[in-house]
Amino acid sequence: MSSAVVPPDAVAAPALPDVLPPPRRRGRVGTFAYRHPTILAGGALLAVMLLIAVFAPVLHTVDPTALAPARRLRAPSGEYWFGTDMLGRDIYSRVMYGARVSLLVGFAVALLSSAIGMLIGLVSGYVRWTDAVIMRVMDGLMAIPGILLAIALMALTRGSVQNVIIAITVPQVPQVSRLVRGLVLSLREQPYVEAAVAAGTPGWKIILRHILPNTLAPLMVQATYICGSAMIIEAILSFIGAGTPPIIPSWGNIMAEGRALWQVKPYIVFFPAAFLSVTVLAVNLLGDGLRDALDPRAARRL
Amino acid sequence: MPPEAAAAALQASGVPLLNVVGLKKHFALHGGLLGLSTGKVHAVDGVSFTLRRGETLSVVGESGCGKSTVGKTILRLLDPTEGEIWLDGARIDTLPARQLRPLRRRVQVVFQDPFSSLNPRMRVRDILAEPVVNFGLAKSGSELDDRIAALMDKVHLPRDALRRYPHEFSGGQRQRIGIARALAPGADLIICDEAVSALDVSVKAQIVNLLAELQDELGLALLFISHDLAIVEHLTHRVGVMYLGKIVELTDRRTLFSRAHHPYTKALLSAVPVPDPLAKRDRIILRGDVPSPINPPSGCRFHTRCPFVFDRCRVEEPLLRPVGEAHLSACHLDASVAVQTERLLPHHA
Numbered sequence: 001m002s003s004a005v006v007p008p009d010a011v012a013a014p015a016l017p018d019v020l021p022p023p024r025r026r027g028r029v030g031t032f033a034y035r036h037p038t039i040l041a042g043g044a045l046l047a048v049m050l051l052i053a054v055f056a057p058v059l060h061t062v063d064p065t066a067l068a069p070a071r072r073l074r075a076p077s078g079e080y081w082f083g084t085d086m087l088g089r090d091i092y093s094r095v096m097y098g099a100r101v102s103l104l105v106g107f108a109v110a111l112l113s114s115a116i117g118m119l120i121g122l123v124s125g126y127v128r129w130t131d132a133v134i135m136r137v138m139d140g141l142m143a144i145p146g147i148l149l150a151i152a153l154m155a156l157t158r159g160s161v162q163n164v165i166i167a168i169t170v171p172q173v174p175q176v177s178r179l180v181r182g183l184v185l186s187l188r189e190q191p192y193v194e195a196a197v198a199a200g201t202p203g204w205k206i207i208l209r210h211i212l213p214n215t216l217a218p219l220m221v222q223a224t225y226i227c228g229s230a231m232i233i234e235a236i237l238s239f240i241g242a243g244t245p246p247i248i249p250s251w252g253n254i255m256a257e258g259r260a261l262w263q264v265k266p267y268i269v270f271f272p273a274a275f276l277s278v279t280v281l282a283v284n285l286l287g288d289g290l291r292d293a294l295d296p297r298a299a300r301r302l
Numbered sequence: 303m304p305p306e307a308a309a310a311a312l313q314a315s316g317v318p319l320l321n322v323v324g325l326k327k328h329f330a331l332h333g334g335l336l337g338l339s340t341g342k343v344h345a346v347d348g349v350s351f352t353l354r355r356g357e358t359l360s361v362v363g364e365s366g367c368g369k370s371t372v373g374k375t376i377l378r379l380l381d382p383t384e385g386e387i388w389l390d391g392a393r394i395d396t397l398p399a400r401q402l403r404p405l406r407r408r409v410q411v412v413f414q415d416p417f418s419s420l421n422p423r424m425r426v427r428d429i430l431a432e433p434v435v436n437f438g439l440a441k442s443g444s445e446l447d448d449r450i451a452a453l454m455d456k457v458h459l460p461r462d463a464l465r466r467y468p469h470e471f472s473g474g475q476r477q478r479i480g481i482a483r484a485l486a487p488g489a490d491l492i493i494c495d496e497a498v499s500a501l502d503v504s505v506k507a508q509i510v511n512l513l514a515e516l517q518d519e520l521g522l523a524l525l526f527i528s529h530d531l532a533i534v535e536h537l538t539h540r541v542g543v544m545y546l547g548k549i550v551e552l553t554d555r556r557t558l559f560s561r562a563h564h565p566y567t568k569a570l571l572s573a574v575p576v577p578d579p580l581a582k583r584d585r586i587i588l589r590g591d592v593p594s595p596i597n598p599p600s601g602c603r604f605h606t607r608c609p610f611v612f613d614r615c616r617v618e619e620p621l622l623r624p625v626g627e628a629h630l631s632a633c634h635l636d637a638s639v640a641v642q643t644e645r646l647l648p649h650h651a
Contacts (some may be wrong), residue, residue: 191419195483198377199433200406209432213423 036293042285049279053099061093066247073265082271085101085257092248095271101250102231102279105165109230110223116175118212118219124177125184126207135181138174146171150221150233151242159245164237179222183215217294224287228280235276251276317391319523320376320491325349325385325395327371331596342596345368345371347547348385350622355490356517358524360534361578362570363544364592369527372544373493377411378402389491407437410484414496417478422470426479427464430454433486453482456519457512474505481512491523498533510537531574535559543567546595546603549622555630563631565608602634610635 033040052059068088076083082091124134143148146168153167186295187193193210237243238252239259246253251272258268307440325541327346330339346368353359361369375379376387378394408490410433413419420429424474430450433439435480446629454461468476485493494513513538516522523560528534534541541558543551543566551564562568569586588607593599599606605615614634622630 148532191413191415192421194379195411195413195480196421197379197421198406198409198411199431199483199487200403200436202436209424210421214421241632 013266036289039289039293042282042287042289045284047276049057049103049275049282052096053103056093056096056100056230059096061096061263062090064089064093064097065247066090073261075150075265076267083265083267085254086261086269089236091254091271094254095275097256098249098251098272099126099275099279101161101244101248102234102276104161105168105234106227106231106279106283108165109168109172110227110260112165113172113176114223116169117173118180118215120173121180121214121215122178122184122207125181126203126211127253131181134177135151138177141174142178144171147233147236150237151240153233154237154242159243161244163181164243167237168233172226175217176222176226180219183218184211187211187214220225221287221291221294224283224290228283228287231280231283232278319355319357319390320353321386321388321400322352322372322376323350323388325372325375325387326383327368327375327380328383339594344547344598346375346382347593347595347598349544349547349549350385351542351549351552353491353523353525355523356521357540358517358526358538360526360528360538360541360542361544361549362528362531362534365529366592366595367544368547368595369529369544370495373411373495373525373527377409377493378405387422393412397619403437407487408489409491410487410489411475411493411494411495412480412484412497414463414499416473416480416500417449417468420476422468424467425464426468427478428468429468430464430482430486437487439487449486453486454651456516457482472505474508477501477505478512481509485516485520489522491525493525493527497526497528499528500531506533513537531570534555543570546592546598548603548632549630550604550633551629551631552622553626553631557626557629561629563625563629563635564604564633565610565635566604567631569609602632618646 029039056066068084070088071080071084072086072088074080074084074088080090080092082095084092085094120134120138124131144152149171150167153170154163157163157167174192189209190210191208196206197211234243234250235255238250239256241253241256243252244250246257255269256266258272262269325346326348327342329345330392331341331343332338333340349368349372351359359432361372371380371477375382378397385395386393389405399406427450428451431446434449440449447510450464451461454464458480459475459478463471463475463527468479471479472496480497481492497513498509510533513524513526517593524537526534526538527637538555540552540554542549543558543564545566547588551558551562551567558567559610562571565586569588572586586609587610590607593603593606600619601617601619602608602611602615605611608615612634618634620632622632625631625633
């Protein structure tokens with residue numbers, strides 16, 4: 001009874017202390033990094049790898065192809081940071097220069113297969129009578145495992161970075177064109193496309209203005225995954241001797257050369273493998289982050 | 303004769319702006335390993351109507367009755383299977399794809415979904431400029447700007463909205479942008495495909511008023527496709543009721559809402575909510591679902607659900623026939639039978 005009665009001399013409760021921290025103000029870059037930490041982490045790692053590839057000659061390296069039989073199979077030390085291989089070549093220098101091949105192959109394959117795949121996908125999705133023919137050809141290509149197709153293509157040509165890029169691009173094209181075709185098929189039914197048709201917009205303009213820009217976001221995500229897997233396939237091809245010629249150091253062929261001795265001198269395989277893993281991880285993190293950032297459903301939530 | 307004079311002459315001679323005769327649209331169904339045709343959907347199965355300049359004709363019916371297909375066929379987004387479509391005395395259903403531009407300029411569309419009907423990656427200005435540029439309606443950049451600004455004024459949107467993207471607008475504002483795009487080429491006929499169905503009630507009223515205002519100002523003909531009789535009652539001159547690909551009743555608004563003849567129309571009318579909890583109503587509740595348009599019922603397509611069905615309905619398809627002044631209905635029930643059924647009807651004022 002008494003607890004419910006307010007005493008006459010009651011005073012107002014003191015104002016509540018401001019328990020909530022004041023809103024933190026972040027800059028635009030800060031907000032972006034906060035929302036998409038994976039893009040930031042992946043992008044930063046990839047940037048480091050890019051810098052290594054670009055500045056390989058000035059990163060305290062020696063000629064990566066210089067032989068020194070007297071100093072072969074040295075363990076990592078102050079002089080040889082990553083040790084030397086069985087021909088006495090400096091593994092540190094080779095790994096730094098090897099970044100060039102891996103990144104070049106990754107980016108070139110991602111760009112080429114996206115561009116070709118997009119073109120094929122747009123035609124196949126928009127010009128309906130071509131669809132059956134193009135897609136059966138793509139099905140045929142997809143029926144062969146990508147790595148086997150790449151090995152077969154490499155067997156037909158000379159080993160060079162350019163041929164490696166082509167051999168890895170070919171098996172990737174069908175996947176991109178399938179993705180783009182699917183997007184085009186759903187986009188062409190969108191009311192805004194029908195409205196554009198009704199507004200007299202010619203077919204090629206509809207593709208360029210209304211369909212293509214809306215396929216770019218998913219395509220960009222796909223391209224990052226292609227970039228990652230292209231680097232791995234390049235390493236596999238080089239590892240089995242069907243890839244980059246041995247004169248050009250690549251992470252794959254450094255590992256291939258260390259293969260015979262990996263139980264006694266594991267560092268020869270370890271260093272290039274670690275760099276390859278970190279780079280592929282960076283690319284995939286970037287891809288995951290982009291997918292989250294560009295997903296229209298996620299975007300609608302914001 | 304210049305086109306304007308020709309149009310005026312046609313108008314004077316009583317040729318309607320739009321004349322649809324026996325329109326059919328069937329979609330082939332493909333199935334099986336070889337993708338052989340396994341049947342067809344009779345989406346639109348013999349629809350005829352006319353629409354005059356400055357007039358609104360509403361096409362109402364349940365979802366799946368083919369009303370949107372009628373609109374898309376007139377727009378030539380779909381090619382008709384059979385029938386004729388005449389625009390201002392010129393046949394348009396047989397025009398080859400390359401000669402559609404003059405038609406495109408005169409017949410425009412406003413879609414239902416205000417979110418997917420605008421390209422999310424284009425600014426409002428570019429969305430409105432597209433039809434103007436396509437039809438070469440502006441000779442210079444400043445003329446284009448003037449035209450676009452005038453369009454924004456017509457739909458009562460601020461001109462500084464032109465720099466924005468569609469996602470920055472509400473549903474009603476987006477629908478205004480859609481209407482402005484339809485007005486851009488100076489169309490005579492706008493097909494409103496459920497144009498207000500996705501909007502809130504208050505916004506719906508604003509858009510309906512805007513359409514009515516634009517019709518008065520520009521003399522537009524509207525083909526208003528809707529499932530909502532309550533909205534239709536506010537803006538239409540005439541109404542066509544569709545059921546399973548056919549028009550079952552076609553008359554002016556007043557007659558439809560007071561003296562509907564077809565049992566399906568009566569059922570639809572009795573389903574319109576009345577904002578009076580005490581109102582005494584005798585509702586006609588239709589049982590069952592709309593039959594499949596792949597295999598429509600014999601005779602009258604409505605006989606499977608009609609409360610007044612009799613033997614003739616199952617075998618003989620009723621044709622649209624006059625049942626009053628400017629009042630067509632496709633039902634075997636004659637006037638005397640209709641009187642007998644009067645006790646079952648809603649007392650619609």
